[in-house]
Amino acid sequence: MPRRKIPKTPPPPIPEFVAQLTVRAETPADSAWIDGLHRQSFGPGRFARTAFRVRERVDPDPKLSFLALFEGHRVASVKMTPIAVGGAPGYLLGPLMTDPAHRSKGAGRHLVQKAIAAAKAAKAEFVLLVGDEPYYGALGFKQVPPGDIVFPGPVDPARILVHAEPDAIGRIKGMVGPRR
Secondary structure, eight states: OOOOOOOSSOOOOOHHHHHTEEEEEOOGGGHHHHHHHHHHHHOGGGGGSHHHHHHHHSOOOGGGOEEEEETTEEEEEEEEEEEEETTEEEEEEEEEEEOGGGTTSSHHHHHHHHHHHHHHHTTOSEEEEESOHHHHHTTTOEEOOTTSEEOSSOOOGGGEEEESOHHHHTTOOEEEEEOO
């Protein structure tokens, strides 16, 4: 199945839908559902992506990987992988996935906000991702200056985005790798 195109600017969340969401930590019982949604959202090329290369070397943090539920049913998932860039501790956000029946209602944005708050509480200096600036920029992510952050494989530099305090963005430089 082809990957869904992200709109140029995200639609506003549906407040009634978001207000009814329950967010909880991911559990092992969610794995099959998450794997199916990952396959559906990103297709067979998902394993070739550079961000996946990082994630296969470092396990996601289960305390910072969340599911959104609507009326008791899973509708969205986000994972957070502990990483470091130039010695600075942070998290790699993703994959972020929403069930097709519930896309564009605000569940993904809600999970990203929850994940950012959890990363801050865990004393992370930043949250990094590879994604579309029109979508993630509305959630406080900024483009990284070209060459400041290097992934272990090809990545479009315009898609490397970071959420951090403004003074930290210029300090976070180096290769993305496991947190030591």
